Amino acid sequence: MRRLTYPARIERRNGGCAETRLLDAMSAIVDRPAGRRPQGSADPLARLAQADMARVDALIHERMTSEVPVIPQLADHLVSAGGKRLRPLVAIAGGRILGGGGDGCLKLAAAVEFIHTATLLHDDVVDGSRLRRGKVAAHLIWGGASSVLVGDFLFARAFELMVDTGSMAALRILARASSVIAEGEVLQLTRAHDLNLDQDTYLEIIGAKTAELFAAAAEAGGISAGARPEQAAALRAYGMNLGLAFQLADDVLDYGGESGALGKNAGDDFREGKATLPLLLAIARSGPREAAFWERAVGRLEQTEADFRRAREIVIGVGALEATLDRAAEYAEAAKAALAGLSGGEWKAALETLADFSVSRTA
Amino acid sequence: MRRLTYPARIERRNGGCAETRLLDAMSAIVDRPAGRRPQGSADPLARLAQADMARVDALIHERMTSEVPVIPQLADHLVSAGGKRLRPLVAIAGGRILGGGGDGCLKLAAAVEFIHTATLLHDDVVDGSRLRRGKVAAHLIWGGASSVLVGDFLFARAFELMVDTGSMAALRILARASSVIAEGEVLQLTRAHDLNLDQDTYLEIIGAKTAELFAAAAEAGGISAGARPEQAAALRAYGMNLGLAFQLADDVLDYGGESGALGKNAGDDFREGKATLPLLLAIARSGPREAAFWERAVGRLEQTEADFRRAREIVIGVGALEATLDRAAEYAEAAKAALAGLSGGEWKAALETLADFSVSRTA
Numbered sequence: 001m002r003r004l005t006y007p008a009r010i011e012r013r014n015g016g017c018a019e020t021r022l023l024d025a026m027s028a029i030v031d032r033p034a035g036r037r038p039q040g041s042a043d044p045l046a047r048l049a050q051a052d053m054a055r056v057d058a059l060i061h062e063r064m065t066s067e068v069p070v071i072p073q074l075a076d077h078l079v080s081a082g083g084k085r086l087r088p089l090v091a092i093a094g095g096r097i098l099g100g101g102g103d104g105c106l107k108l109a110a111a112v113e114f115i116h117t118a119t120l121l122h123d124d125v126v127d128g129s130r131l132r133r134g135k136v137a138a139h140l141i142w143g144g145a146s147s148v149l150v151g152d153f154l155f156a157r158a159f160e161l162m163v164d165t166g167s168m169a170a171l172r173i174l175a176r177a178s179s180v181i182a183e184g185e186v187l188q189l190t191r192a193h194d195l196n197l198d199q200d201t202y203l204e205i206i207g208a209k210t211a212e213l214f215a216a217a218a219e220a221g222g223i224s225a226g227a228r229p230e231q232a233a234a235l236r237a238y239g240m241n242l243g244l245a246f247q248l249a250d251d252v253l254d255y256g257g258e259s260g261a262l263g264k265n266a267g268d269d270f271r272e273g274k275a276t277l278p279l280l281l282a283i284a285r286s287g288p289r290e291a292a293f294w295e296r297a298v299g300r301l302e303q304t305e306a307d308f309r310r311a312r313e314i315v316i317g318v319g320a321l322e323a324t325l326d327r328a329a330e331y332a333e334a335a336k337a338a339l340a341g342l343s344g345g346e347w348k349a350a351l352e353t354l355a356d357f358s359v360s361r362t363a
Numbered sequence: 364m365r366r367l368t369y370p371a372r373i374e375r376r377n378g379g380c381a382e383t384r385l386l387d388a389m390s391a392i393v394d395r396p397a398g399r400r401p402q403g404s405a406d407p408l409a410r411l412a413q414a415d416m417a418r419v420d421a422l423i424h425e426r427m428t429s430e431v432p433v434i435p436q437l438a439d440h441l442v443s444a445g446g447k448r449l450r451p452l453v454a455i456a457g458g459r460i461l462g463g464g465g466d467g468c469l470k471l472a473a474a475v476e477f478i479h480t481a482t483l484l485h486d487d488v489v490d491g492s493r494l495r496r497g498k499v500a501a502h503l504i505w506g507g508a509s510s511v512l513v514g515d516f517l518f519a520r521a522f523e524l525m526v527d528t529g530s531m532a533a534l535r536i537l538a539r540a541s542s543v544i545a546e547g548e549v550l551q552l553t554r555a556h557d558l559n560l561d562q563d564t565y566l567e568i569i570g571a572k573t574a575e576l577f578a579a580a581a582e583a584g585g586i587s588a589g590a591r592p593e594q595a596a597a598l599r600a601y602g603m604n605l606g607l608a609f610q611l612a613d614d615v616l617d618y619g620g621e622s623g624a625l626g627k628n629a630g631d632d633f634r635e636g637k638a639t640l641p642l643l644l645a646i647a648r649s650g651p652r653e654a655a656f657w658e659r660a661v662g663r664l665e666q667t668e669a670d671f672r673r674a675r676e677i678v679i680g681v682g683a684l685e686a687t688l689d690r691a692a693e694y695a696e697a698a699k700a701a702l703a704g705l706s707g708g709e710w711k712a713a714l715e716t717l718a719d720f721s722v723s724r725t726a
Contacts, residue, residue, distance in 0.1 A: 050434050066546055066549075068544070068546050068550045068553070069553075070549055070553050071546065071549055081716050111687050122511055122512065122515060124508075125508075125511065126508040126511060126512065127508075144488075144507075145488075145489035145490075145552055146490075146549060146552060146553075148485050148489060148511055149485065149489065149548045149549045149552065150545070150549060151515075152481075152485060152514075152518070152541070152544075152545040152548075153542055153545035153546060153549065155515070155518065155541075156538060156539075156541035156542035156545055157532070157542050158543075159522055159538035159541065159692075160535070160538045160542060162538075163531060163534050163535045163538050165533060168404050168526060168529060168531065168618060171522070171526050171534065172523070172526045175522035175523045175526050176523060176527075177520060178515070178518075178519035178522065179516055179520050179523060181515075181517035181519075182512050182513070182515040182516035182519055183429055183430070183434065183516060184514075185430045185512045186429075186433055186434055186509060186512045186513060186516065189508055189509060189512065190431070190432075190433050190509075221659075222435060
């Protein structure tokens with residue numbers, strides 16, 4: 001039987017008592033002036049990978065075709081909406097940083113984006129989300145059934161792309177990532193409204209549902225370039241920590257961002273009663289004063305229109321967003337540190353800047 | 364761009380004008396005395412494969428475990444309800460008939476059952492089915508979201524099992540089958556209420572959604588035993604024709620069977636407005652007399668309680684069930700003929716008997 005290993009992994013990085021340290025760190029954090037965290041950017045990586053990404057984009061469009069018209073229509077609705085394509089970028093960087101980046105790496109990058117897109121389609125059905133990448137969610141146009149089945153199609157096509165690379169090692173990494181992602185999604189679903197969710201479980205959830213695919217992308221990219229085991233492990237650690245930082249920042253944006261810039265609705269997590277770190281910290285810090293509010297609005301999911309504004313005020317007021325971003329910045333630092341043993345010049349620098357961006361981004 | 368190739372395959376078998384011949388054959392068919400079709404059985408294959416299937420069953424239970432409790436609970440609800448396990452049986456037979464059937468073959472058999480189970484979970488959500496394998500459908504107990512996500516999990520675990528076999532050829536076959544299945548499901552969904560569905564498209568749908576997995580199971584089993592290309596093609600042709608016969612009989616049972624024996628609700632296809640062959644034939648044969656009934660009950664899906672009984676009477680009255688079973692029997696014969704070039708003794712005989720069973724079964 002396989003255990004989800006994220007808490008253990010995080011624990012090792014923190015020296016053996018992750019949860020305690022996390023709780024200590026969080027209760028000690030007070031809001032500090034903005035701007036003290038490094039400003040990152042995804043642009044250097046996007047520029048370096050521009051030619052590669054054009055080929056990945058062509059592969060994506062080529063492989064999502066089908067004689068059944070609704071499949072490319074529905075898939076293209078999401079694909080052409082853009083998104084940052086961070087996961088395939090990370091896969092390409094994983095190959096390029098080791099001097100690779102050939103045809104196999106591009107196919108793996110496209111496969112990673114297909115897995116991600118399939119996950120988004122299923123997530124939006126599961127969550128009843130209304131907006132995705134600034135467009136009406138696909139299930140609201142084509143129905144939940146089509147979204148589920150087109151997700152299945154893209155997932156299968158991802159594996160066909162992987163088979164085309166001929167790399168059994170990459171297949172193993174991405175097959176495992178796919179089952180871990182599903183486990184993370186189910187865990188989140190079953191614990192969604194739990195006001196008493198411990199932060200260890202929260203990290204397990206985001207490690208599985210988000211960070212695992214970044215880790216697998218970086219590692220599989222490296223494998224396509226003939227990574228030695230320690231190089232593969234370094235790339236995996238980079239992706240895992242990047243993914244944790246990315247998701248923590250995402251959870252912050254759900255309370256702090258604007259729907260227009262996000263491309264999805266701010267407040268969705270709260271309205272679904274998702275116990276993300278900003279919410280868990282706000283519940284802990286606002287104490288008995290707000291206990292009845294949280295119990296009603298999140299625990300029983302009985303919400304009024306005004307509740308999200310109130311929740312947001314509490315979350316910001318107790319410093320939960322800043323505390324979460326501090327935590328994200330720690331993971332971003334860990335991501336950069338994981339690359340220490342790799343050379344790779346401009347690709348390495350671009351991945352470092354991307355790690356900072358995962359925290360500093362505003363959308 | 365890849366085309367769905369089922370009509371072409373069927374066409375080749377029928378000598379170049381599948382649709383015309385099919386329509387001719389159907390309009391020419393009159394009900395003949397029952398009992399003229401061979402009585403088959405799944406028992407000989409189940410007996411031969413008993414020890415193998417015990418190991419497949421152990422693998423299935425081992426690989427569906429997870430630290431997230433709802434995953435094995437939900438999966439076991441479906442898995443422990445049994446079902447005939449025809450697809451893994453066919454995979455095992457594909458290996459054994461060529462003198463193989465080792466560890467890799469068993470893993471592929473378990474992977475095939477996982478893909479099938481994932482498909483059932485998603486189908487039942489998509490169709491809103493209430494009963495599956497004689498039990499309440501999983502989505503009615505755990506919710507549609509869990510069914511979707513646990514389906515994703517099982518699908519991913521299927522690929523992990525395939526990776527464990529180390530056979531890239533088998534992975535290619537089953538990855539392709541998975542995307543074809545999803546295409547077939549979407550095609551069915553988008554054409555579901557179409558009273559004018561042509562029978563070529565109907566065969567394309569059942570070829571993709573059902574027969575492809577039988578074909579892939581047989582072929583992948585053969586590949587695990589080192590099949591030569593013509594042996595792999597023969598096994599694939601067996602599985603494809605078996606699957607077509609199986610689905611045609613399934614569509615008949617939806618009108619002719621009893622819910623208790625079926626383990627799912629008789630009449631589900633009609634209530635969902637699915638344009639299966641019995642319905643298409645009944646619409647064509649009952650002519651203008653019943654056009655308004657079909658248009659209301661299937662076209663607009665405005666049904667009363669009594670409508671299924673009326674539909675069933677018409678379907679049986681015009682001989683549509685017998686005609687569909689005749690068509691199924693043709694595919695069963697084609698399945699047996701596909702094995703002609705293979706030796707394989709008792710395994711071959713068991714597959715032949717299984718082909719007849721796919722038509723003669725009553726549940």
